[in-house]
Amino acid sequence: MLLTNRTKNLYQEVILDHNKNPRNFRVIEHPSHTAKGHNPLCGDKLDVYLVLDENQTVQDVSFVGDGCAISKASASIMTTIVKDKHIDEVRTIFRGFHDMATGKIEADEDPKLRRLRAFSGVRDLPARVKCATLAWHTLDAALKDEEIITTE
Amino acid sequence: MSAPVTKQRATHYETPGRILDIRREFPILSRKVQEKPLAYLDNAASTQMPSKVMETITAYHEFHHSNVHRGVHQLSQEASDLYEGAREKVRRFIHARDTRQVIYTSGTTAALNLIAHSWGNSRVGKGDTILVSNMEHHANIVPWYMLAKRTGVQIKVIPILDDGTLDMDAFEAMLDPSVKAVCVNHVSNALGTVNPVRTIAGMCRERGIVSVIDGAQAVGHLKVDVQELDVDFYAFSGHKMHGPTGIGILYGKLPLLNEMEPFLGGGDMILSVSFDNITWNDLPFKFEAGTPPIAQAVGLGAAIDYLNGHDRTFLYDYEQQLLSYANERLAEVPGLTFIGTAPQKAAIVSFVMKDVHPHDIGTILDGEGVAVRTGQHCAEPVMDRYGISSTTRASMAFYNTFEEIDQLRDALLKVTELFDVTD
Ligand SMILES: Cc1ncc(COP(=O)(O)O)c(C=O)c1O
Numbered sequence: 419m420l421l422t423n424r425t426k427n428l429y430q431e432v433i434l435d436h437n438k439n440p441r442n443f444r445v446i447e448h449p450s451h452t453a454k455g456h457n458p459l460c461g462d463k464l465d466v467y468l469v470l471d472e473n474q475t476v477q478d479v480s481f482v483g484d485g486c487a488i489s490k491a492s493a494s495i496m497t498t499i500v501k502d503k504h505i506d507e508v509r510t511i512f513r514g515f516h517d518m519a520t521g522k523i524e525a526d527e528d529p530k531l532r533r534l535r536a537f538s539g540v541r542d543l544p545a546r547v548k549c550a551t552l553a554w555h556t557l558d559a560a561l562k563d564e565e566i567i568t569t570e
Numbered sequence: 571m572s573a574p575v576t577k578q579r580a581t582h583y584e585t586p587g588r589i590l591d592i593r594r595e596f597p598i599l600s601r602k603v604q605e606k607p608l609a610y611l612d613n614a615a616s617t618q619m620p621s622k623v624m625e626t627i628t629a630y631h632e633f634h635h636s637n638v639h640r641g642v643h644q645l646s647q648e649a650s651d652l653y654e655g656a657r658e659k660v661r662r663f664i665h666a667r668d669t670r671q672v673i674y675t676s677g678t679t680a681a682l683n684l685i686a687h688s689w690g691n692s693r694v695g696k697g698d699t700i701l702v703s704n705m706e707h708h709a710n711i712v713p714w715y716m717l718a719k720r721t722g723v724q725i726k727v728i729p730i731l732d733d734g735t736l737d738m739d740a741f742e743a744m745l746d747p748s749v750k751a752v753c754v755n756h757v758s759n760a761l762g763t764v765n766p767v768r769t770i771a772g773m774c775r776e777r778g779i780v781s782v783i784d785g786a787q788a789v790g791h792l793k794v795d796v797q798e799l800d801v802d803f804y805a806f807s808g809h810k811m812h813g814p815t816g817i818g819i820l821y822g823k824l825p826l827l828n829e830m831e832p833f834l835g836g837g838d839m840i841l842s843v844s845f846d847n848i849t850w851n852d853l854p855f856k857f858e859a860g861t862p863p864i865a866q867a868v869g870l871g872a873a874i875d876y877l878n879g880h881d882r883t884f885l886y887d888y889e890q891q892l893l894s895y896a897n898e899r900l901a902e903v904p905g906l907t908f909i910g911t912a913p914q915k916a917a918i919v920s921f922v923m924k925d926v927h928p929h930d931i932g933t934i935l936d937g938e939g940v941a942v943r944t945g946q947h948c949a950e951p952v953m954d955r956y957g958i959s960s961t962t963r964a965s966m967a968f969y970n971t972f973e974e975i976d977q978l979r980d981a982l983l984k985v986t987e988l989f990d991v992t993d
Contacts, residue, residue: 421984422604422937429934429988438925438990460929460945461959484959486927487989546933 427539428546429487436491441498442480451563455483455556457548462489466556474505479557486549492537493553499533505561512554519550583895585971589888592880593969595620606939609974614759614918614965615943616809617790619873623813626872630865638864639838639855653864656871657854663874664804665795666821670853673827674862677818678786679709681805682753684820684857685782686713688830689803690751693780696722699748703728703736703765704955705758708948710784714753723750730955734761734910738769745773751780756788756804760949760963761910762893762918764792771801780826786810790967791889791916793882796821808866812967813873817866820857827853834859885968889917892966892975899979905991906982909961917966920947923982926989928962934988935962938981940974 446452446467455464464483471477479500481493500508514531517523521541525531540546593599596618601608610618630652636645638653654669661669675681694700700714704727718725726744729737736754745752752774756767767783774781782803788794790811796804803826808817822830832839832850836859841849850856896919900906905924923931932944943963946953953959964978985991 421934421988422606424604425934425937425984425988429930434989460927461953462929463959486929488930490927543933546929549929 424539424542428543430536430539432495432536433487433491436494437487440481440490440494443482443494444480445482446478446480451560453556453560453563455552455559457485457489457552459545459548460486462486462549462552464489464493464553464556466493466553466560468557468560470505476500476503476505476508481553481556485552488537488540488546488549489552492550495533495536496553496557500557509558509561512558515554516551519547583891583972585973586888588884589969589971593971595622596969597621599969603939603941604937606937607977609940609970609977611964611966611970611974611978612941612943613790613967613970614787614810614947614963616815617812617967618969619812619814619869620876622876623869623872627814627865627869630868635865637861649864652868652871653862656867656874659871659874660819663794663878664789664819664821665797667797668824671821671824671827673820673822673854673857674867675805675818675820675857676816676863677807677809678784678805679818681803681818681820682709682782682784683713684833685803685805685822686717688833688857689780689826690714690717690723691720692831694721694723694750697748698723698750699746700725701728701741701744701749701752702726703754704730705734705736705761705763705949705952706753706755707759707784707786708950709786710753710755710782711951724748727951728752728754730763730952733912734758734763735912735914736763736765736770738766741770742773745777745779747777749777749779751782753782753784755784755786756794757785757791757916757918758910758949758952759787759918759965760947760952760961761912761920762915762965763910763912764788764914764916766914767801768799771799774802775800787916787918790877791886793886802826808870808873811870811873812876814866814869816863817870819870824853827857830857832856832859836860838862880968889966889968892970892972893917893919895972896964896966896975896978899975900982903979903982904986904993909956909958918963919965920961920963922958922961923985924991926985926991928960930989931962931982931985934985935978935981938977938984940978940981942978 449467450470451468462485467480469478479497514528525535525538537550540550598618634648636649638650657669660672728741771781780802783801785806789806804821809815839859909920928944945960
């Protein structure tokens with residue numbers, strides 16, 4: 419099958435695999451944090467659930483929702499990456515991922531982004547950057563919620 | 571990945587020479603996208619302009635431009651003549667009785683908002699009902715909800731059947747004395763359904779109900795005769811009939827327009843102003859406050875000349891052939907389901923594909939040079955009706971070819987292959 423390079427870059431095997439078999443695709447009944455993400459442009463909706471332990475480390479994470487392959491795969495890969503990480507590190511990865519998706523840095527500049535390189539193809543498609551980052555933005559929002567609660 | 575299922579090839583169609591000639595009048599159609607020939611199948615969003623329309627707009631700017639109805643100088647007179655000449659072209663095009671019934675707006679959306687304000691504000695209130703069909707574009711929903719907020723009028727939804735036709739029995743049953751207006755599109759942008767507007771308007775007229783018809787998707791394709799349809803209001807946009815953006819038309823029956831208050835206030839819409847008293851200008855100027863989109867009106871007139879210069883029955887029949895060809899070819903694509911299969915349809919094909927999100931389809935098709943629309947098509951209630959979040963939509967115009975439909979189908983087969991879709 420002859421596909422354009424752009425299509426091949428965007429729909430890499432790992433993305434297609436996570437789209438078809440999303441990991442941690444479930445509701446967590448008693449999350450410590452949760453948030454809903456919505457991309458009104460394409461109607462993508464997803465919920466992210468988190469369980470942090472007392473050291474602010476991700477014990478469990480999951481998502482459910484409906485979206486395009488890019489947003490679903492991104493959410494799925496995100497859950498596998500942030501598990502067992504401290505939230506500071508999670509945020510650092512998110513910032514790096516965001517910079518990579520928007521073309522501010524190269525995918526191979528940051529070793530932490532190794533498993534996220536598959537998404538570097540979105541930089542050629544401004545309309546799809548939001549798809550790739552929706553899950554991360556939602557996770558970030560869930561964590562922010564907590565900060566408001568803890569500072570009270 | 572499994573090989574694509576290639577069923578028997580459909581009957582081969584040849585794009586007529588007349589259509590190939592027409593294509594040459596639209597320069598944009600020969601450009602490339604992602605190094606592939608562009609297959610522009612997003613005409614329901616906006617149609618392309620022929621050179622003649624662009625030349626007319628340029629000539630207007632190069633030679634005649636000035637403000638209208640204001641100056642005694644030569645240019646102002648010429649600009650006014652062109653602007654009013656275009657209005658006369660519109661009148662003839664939709665067969666309105668009088669140019670006073672042809673009001674320039676910035677588009678369908680503005681025209682529908684105008685009705686909701688100028689007619690709605692003083693005509694409806696608590697205890698009244700406005701019926702809106704389940705297949706409306708947001709432009710024919712939101713202004714009515716805003717009116718409901720202002721006045722307390724109740725909005726009720728006319729249901730649609732599974733194939734995307736309006737449920738006429740349910741509609742008739744809803745026509746109780748509280749109903750003051752019925753808002754329906756002539757052609758649905760999301761489903762392609764052509765609604766029986768003449769029948770609907772007739773049922774309204776018998777009961778003294780105002781009919782508001784959104785003709786945005788109709789005028790570029792069907793022959794529209796507002797007297798024959800006998801509608802109270804009819805709205806459409808220039809950019810969906812090969813004219814420029816920024817111009818649209820509101821047609822209305824004279825008694826209604828005469829009684830309505832203006833929508834926007836400003837220059838041109840008044841006869842006299844003092845701080846004690848203001849007298850509204852006559853129709854249609856009462857509704858045209860401020861400097862209007864003059865070049866765009868002239869462009870719309872040129873688009874009408876363009877359409878009139880062709881055998882519109884031939885163009886319509888050809889579009890219908892494209893529609894049946896698209897139905898045939900896309901049925902060969904594994905896992906594809908059509909949304910909207912009404913017997914009376916414009917050349918619009920909306921569909922979903924098993925396990926593949928329309929957004930991904932749109933991106934992959936773009937990579938193959940095929941421009942389609944994906945999403946909710948500003949018609950979220952239609953998506954809800956079918957329990958889906960979005961569709962992919964290919965919408966055709968008379969300059970599309972059978973080969974472009976093949977290009978669409980081949981691109982869709984690539985999607986099925988990449989995503990491993992089977993029936
Ligand atoms: C059926 C229908 N109504 C209304 C509109 C709004 O038209 P405009 O955006 O030109 O005001 C559209 C355009 O998408 C449409 O398809």
